[in-house]
Amino acid sequence: MSINELQEQIIAEFSVFDDWMDRYNYLIELGGELPGIDPKFRTDEFLINGCQSKVWLNAEYKNGIITYTADSDAIIVKGIVALLVRVLNKQKASEIMNIDLYFIDKIGLKENLSPTRSNGLLSMVKQMKLYALAYHSKYEGNKIN
């Protein structure tokens, strides 16, 4: 599925929830299901420090495609991490680079990705895109896409 198809899918999923409790319960579920990051990446080097909660992120590149794994020490944050990974994982670097992640707003999680929340999520999104950009320019810099 394309990134936008995935975004629409998530919006549809969340549309059935009546209130924040349902949404949070679902995020907690997603957070619980997301396999933790490989312990070798659960180190300071892969840490995106958000003061309030920690987020770890790793990105690998193969043939234009990026594979993300990520983790957090807070479960609701991890649920949101799971959504971000679901949308961007195994997508083309060239697409991730500039993607508009509008689903966050649509499913009512905007405040959690606000710069006022020092939970690491906003930095994580930035970092995901930066990885895409970095790999893209390294391996595909001279291609036109």
Add this chain to the structure above:
Amino acid sequence: MSINELQEQIIAEFSVFDDWMDRYNYLIELGGELPGIDPKFRTDEFLINGCQSKVWLNAEYKNGIITYTADSDAIIVKGIVALLVRVLNKQKASEIMNIDLYFIDKIGLKENLSPTRSNGLLSMVKQMKLYALAYHSKYEGNKIN
């Protein structure tokens, strides 16, 4: 005349004035009439610096009586200086020390002796009393009065 008689005299004088203009005109007149301080006292040593205007003060002691001479570079301030000198000059040190100069308030000049006006007048009053106290304790310290 005693200090309080002089205070009453001044209050009576000012009672004929209708407004601030009359009062200020009178102060300007008084300021103009006050003989300047002897130039040898118009020095930094005798200066009470009020930032906005300068006041010079000298005090001499003889037989329990204090003689003040004073000056200012601003004429309205000098007028007020003249009033203060008129009231306290040639009075007993022991009386000056603790006197309540209520006339200032009564003739509507209170604001000019407020700590918020850095014109030197409040410091001058303090200094006049301090001289009295200093001389008093130096020469009459063991007397009871």
Add this chain to the structure above:
Amino acid sequence: MKPTTNIDIQKIREDFPVLHQKVYNKKLVYFDNGATTQKPQSVIDKINELHSFTNSSIHRGVHYLSGLMTEEYEAAREKVRSFINAKEKSEIIFSSGTTASINMIAFSFGEKYISEGDEIIISEMEHHSNIVPWQLLCERKKAVLKIIPFDENGELIISEFKKLISDKTKLISVTHTSNTLGTVNPVKEIINIAHKINIPVLLDGAQAIQHEKIDVQELDVDFYVFSGHKIYGPTGTGILYGKQKWLEEMPPWQGGGDMVDKVSFTKTTFNSLPFKFEAGTPNYIGAIGLAKALDYVENIGVEKIKSYEKELLNYSTRELNKIDGLKILGHSKDKISVQSFIIESIHPYDMGMILDKLGVAVRTGSHCAQPVMDHFGIDGSLRASMVFYNSFEEIDILIDGIKKAQSMLK
């Protein structure tokens, strides 16, 4: 059953408009008073009035409004003096907050008295604002920072403190009351010990001034600092109290307008106290607002506030302790109404997010006291800090919220 109390809580709450806010359509329960307090209407109105009718720059003005504002500003200084019972008005310096006050002392005291090898003593439970200025000073002057540890109850270990003192100790700077553990430190004892060997003491009163009567003369403390915004006053205001003998000797921190007597390129002389330490146009509107806040506190009565807050503390301790897996940090004998706690296998941030959605504002994280977190081997905790406008019912809402979040997060 709720304790009975001598405070008319409904009436008091009327005075604080923010308390009647709704968030996410829920009644706001504001338990973040350790971070900042709400302002009573009288403070809000005063600021409004100043801005609308009398605003004018103070000191050296020859005109009416300037005189008026100067009088109010200096009356505010007198109010602060009497509130903490300082001896002289000139010992009260207006600053922009506790942090600025401590930095001012660290710089100015440091310039005068600290040289290589000297020692400064702080404690393990300090707020970052009472750690970092000393670290910066020690780095600059090659001096050494010594740390008084605290025990399992969150109380300073006085026997360890005594061991830290040496003939190189130049200053002791400790918090009067911990913003995280709630501990009210035995400051009188600390001061006595220090003064026996002529070491001055600075108390960080940021979390003490709003909870109990402070008498700087009775304490015989050398420096006392606090923030206006934590005692129901405006942001951007703070106090530095210092004994005259120190302030006289210490060099100015900032240079600028009002703190000078005469300025020339060959020689500049400084103004007398307190102005020597008040460079530039002060936050005079804030300072007058702060005085209004102190009026408010005095009207309610500091003793009344203290005893009511004690009840809030006891009630919340009892109720929090009933919650499975919840651990309160800080069990000092003398404690303010601040509860820091962690809950087994729940991240404080998750808990905080859910409480937020329930309208309950608590703080999560390290509370600017990372060494306290390190002491317990944790990254952060939750903190509910209560003051006299909080109610027992609000504590119940917090407790219910924690339980609800617990059931969601388990």
Add this chain to the structure above:
Amino acid sequence: MKPTTNIDIQKIREDFPVLHQKVYNKKLVYFDNGATTQKPQSVIDKINELHSFTNSSIHRGVHYLSGLMTEEYEAAREKVRSFINAKEKSEIIFSSGTTASINMIAFSFGEKYISEGDEIIISEMEHHSNIVPWQLLCERKKAVLKIIPFDENGELIISEFKKLISDKTKLISVTHTSNTLGTVNPVKEIINIAHKINIPVLLDGAQAIQHEKIDVQELDVDFYVFSGHKIYGPTGTGILYGKQKWLEEMPPWQGGGDMVDKVSFTKTTFNSLPFKFEAGTPNYIGAIGLAKALDYVENIGVEKIKSYEKELLNYSTRELNKIDGLKILGHSKDKISVQSFIIESIHPYDMGMILDKLGVAVRTGSHCAQPVMDHFGIDGSLRASMVFYNSFEEIDILIDGIKKAQSMLK
């Protein structure tokens, strides 16, 4: 005859409640804007609203109100950025005023770049706030302060400035606009000269920001500072703009909450810009109020303000010059609407006292610029500083007042 103007002065005056005050039963004529400006209703209301509905401490809060206030605070920073066209938001530091901003730079730049024998250049027309911090620094570091003189018109003598520059010059700090002479300095030229040999320039914009459009990128200035209260915002607020490359390299000034990343007793690391320079709870209510004031100014239009103030300047120059024995200080080609003047054989304080009784608020004294007074061999002067809410009629009242006082005092 009064100039015609494109500004609806009555309408504008409605926005400023203080302007409608009476003093001694006379209409207030407020010409002390150089000291502080009045606040428009929108700023007053905003502060009121924040205090009544949303007050909460910013940054790191997990709860709704804290998020709201943080957003508003950071939006205020963005507003300041766009107002002065800084490149990055992180180049905007909130301080408590111009004086604090300059002291911050003096300390922090000084720690990093100034050592014995180095030179700093300021000018003869600086406000004390741009003199004393450098004197304190020079004393501490055994550095040398060099002074650019000004000529009989009150203009900096650029040829002298060039002579002062040497390979020891580390910083040039001059006022953009003189608070006493009104001179708008050729800052672009100064910056160009300095940058040719890689010397950074700090501009004191305390009297410039409210009178003309400032574009820090176009100026290519390294540091720019101003006060909130002089541009219709609250007291206790100020701005320090610094180019990122400098701010990144410079060490922090104050230590405390929010300016750190991690704190431990063995190693403390600092937060990124702008937070590295914002220790402690900031005056967030003030900062948001300041942003509102900038909105207000933008709505009126900086160009419109500038051209109207130019008319006030021209009209007042013409009228003042008609008065016997009156001498205006400062005749620079480019001048803001500030008139400092002395009157033959009349003490400025006497004149100020009488004007006060007539409802006219002017400043008397040295205007915190004693070297300027020394230049003219005087102790002080009168100063009428006008802004866009002042009217030609008010200038007439001033002129009449001066004449009346003159007749009383002669």
